[in-house]
Amino acid sequence: MTIMSDKVGKYNIKAVSNMLGIHAGTLRAWERRYDLVKPVRNEAGHRLYTDEHLKVLKWIIDQVNRGFTVGQAVELLDREEVLRSPEIGSEPLNQIESMKTNIQTALLNFDETTATDHLDHAFNMFSTERVVISILGDILAEVGDLWEKGKILTAHEHYVTAYIRTRIGMVFQSLPVNGLLPKVICVCAPDETHEIGLLVFTFYLRRRGYDTIYLGGGIPGEDVIKIIEETRASFTVISVTMKDHISSGLSLLDQIHESFTDVKAGVGGAAIDHINPDLKKKYNHSIIGHHDDNWLDWMKT
Structure with missing residues (x-):
């Protein structure tokens, strides 16, 4: 199932993370667990990914967004068909990254209405889990970092935190519990x-x-x-x-x-x-x- 390529790797792991909306740590874990892609290494030992690697990863992510587990997506993967598909764009931000940026910008401007419009759209586009972890979770991390560096006021950090706490809480209360789990x-x-x-x-x-x-x-x-x-x-x-x-x-x-x-x-x-x-x-x-x-x-x- 491993995708090999003789093409030159040109995207580092940070670029791939931004382009596909996937954490670098998640990407490394997929490589270890599923032997999904094998990025080449440059002289400094850093991973470099090819366009073929990106095609495969994007296809897997699309299946996960449709409700499959990563393992199921890997089993369904037809690499020849995926590699024959048209080239994916190399824009630096995908839809999730763009939505995250829009929501964060609105919240830092104390514009709850705009933030809610963008967030509701995200919930309609992607799974609840992906929105909570990849959008709301990342916003919290970035806003916390901005606050620690003194780039935003405490009021900004409190406002964003309160908004996101409320939205996650709304989702949280509706989730069922499996009595057999710890x-x-x-x-x-x-x-x-x-x-x-x-x-x-x-x-x-x-x-x-x-x-x-x-x-x-x-x-x-x-x-x-x-x-x-x-x-x-x-x-x-x-x-x-x-x-x-x-x-x-x-x-x-x-x-x-x-x-x-x-x-x-x-x-x-x-x-x-x-x-x-x-x-x-x-x-x-x-x-x-x-x-x-x-x-x-x-x-x-």
């Missing part, structure tokens, strides 16, 4: 108030039927321990967005592991990239990846 507690690290990334992760789990208990931010560590005991949850997910809260997040992780032998706890969020190498090695099995392709892998470990 119960999962989702909570921010003590003192952590940035909870939207956790909400996106919780949505991802609930979408797959997990019985999720969303606690959000501002919950003391001792309360989390009591709630795990009271609910008999099998998993606890701790979100850490700000670097200052890494220590308290890892401390809560340790408390859970010390208090329960049958509860799996993990930590994720933007701040995880800032853990020093020694700590990252120590907590390797408890670190949840940034992207949706990593999340269920961690749950199944």
Whole structure:
């Protein structure tokens, strides 16, 4: 099923990510798991993708947007037919990227009406999961980064966060629960108030039927321990967005592991990239990846 090409690779992984609306981490995972494409490497060891690679990846993404799983799409793939199809455009932004930009721009201008029009259109065009993760989730990450760098005001960040929290919450409440799947507690690290990334992760789990208990931010560590005991949850997910809260997040992780032998706890969020190498090695099995392709892998470990 691997697509080989003798053509020269000309797109780096960031360009492919932007053109196709797929996280770089997701792309790397697909390469490992499905042996889908084999990008060439330049002298620096960086991946370079050909037009043929992009055709195959775009076809897979189109099938996923229609409701197939990645595995099903790979099984359906007829590479000869795909490669005979007309050339795909090499525009830097695809529809999802364009919609994301339009929504983000409107929100940063406090224009809720325009943002809602674009978001409703996105929900009509793509799956709910793709909109929540690839559009709303990415907007939150980018707006948070802009705020940390002082490029937008706190008011901007709060406004965007409140809007997206409301929209995800509207979707979240309608999702059913599979009673046969484990119960999962989702909570921010003590003192952590940035909870939207956790909400996106919780949505991802609930979408797959997990019985999720969303606690959000501002919950003391001792309360989390009591709630795990009271609910008999099998998993606890701790979100850490700000670097200052890494220590308290890892401390809560340790408390859970010390208090329960049958509860799996993990930590994720933007701040995880800032853990020093020694700590990252120590907590390797408890670190949840940034992207949706990593999340269920961690749950199944």
